[in-house]
Amino acid sequence: MPLEYQHLISNNLKWAAQKKAAEPGYFEKLSMRQQPNFLYIGCSDSRMPLDTFTSTEPGELFVHRNIANQVSITDINFLSVLDYAVHVLKVKHIIVCGHYNCGGVTAAYKGQATGLVGNWISPIRDLAKEYAAELESIENETLRLNRLSELNVIRQVENLYKTHVVQRALQKCHSDFQIHAWVLDLSSGHIIELPLPDGLSHK
């Protein structure tokens, strides 16, 4: 049954009280500053709160999420997050994390999305055409879509390297961060680290 609105407020009160009881001063410390080591770029899907899957606390993940975890080099929102994460927060890891059973990936593959969403995920449709031979060789549709989710993450890492922010960091040797490609298997709750193709790494 979907959670009722009022539960959000009552749950928050309970959670804050538990935190405070377990660690007096927790919120005073939390409100002072953030010093996250990780930038998480993920899908907006409600099943993708990476802090839950990684048991991380507030203050540990700097987050940008959008439908189907796109790294769009024309998205000023995303680019601002990336710039701030790299040059101000100086994160040590940038994680692009997709997931299996991604509605955005499925809709792109099947040509089901229209309007703004259709426009947003059209790069995945192009990606599916680019990898049509590999994808069509996978008979099972779920596995085929899972593979497209993986290809999508790797393409977004490629896009990350094309951004001015990452390029500038690499040129100035301020690239004290690693880039990772992950997919989350929702059927097991496990993170899968994807190998990056040769040449797609700076470490």
Ligand SMILES: [Zn+2]
């Ligand atoms: Zn998704």
